Amino acid sequence: MFCSFSHSFKVTGKAEAGSKVRIKAGNKTLGTGTATSKGTFSVEISKQKAKTKLSVTAIDKAKNTSKTKTVTVIDKTAPAAPTVKTVYDCNIKVTGKAEPSGNSNSKYR
Incomplete structure (x- = not known):
């Protein structure tokens, strides 16, 4: 199994x-x-x-x-x-800017 994330700087897994x-x-x-001798790598x-x-x-x-x-x-x-x-x-709509394609939620308190 291989693991790689945008915040990580390494790929880990198993191989011969x-x-x-x-x-x-x-x-x-x-x-x-x-x-390693146990077959793990980083x-x-x-x-x-x-x-x-x-590609690995x-x-x-x-x-x-x-x-x-x-x-x-x-990501x-x-x-x-x-x-x-x-x-x-008097507003019935909340407007602003967020990451494109992101979801925004608002709560009334």
Whole structure:
């Protein structure tokens, strides 16, 4: 299982013990690492944008390359707080700005 998030700078998972693990975005290699004797790995990469597709492969000591596992970077970064225009007692609508495609909720107190 592989894990990669937009706030994380590493990809972790399992591969054949001692194999070299390579993480790529398109044709660019982002990082490499070696699986431990227990078959786990953690490869540091540069921060990636949400929805970036990463390709992960493992190469064993006999130079056999695994099938490629593709993972997608998940957006775990909270949006900025929305801005809200002044609301008066005669207003029937609250207006402002928030992250595009985001959901906004308002509560009356």
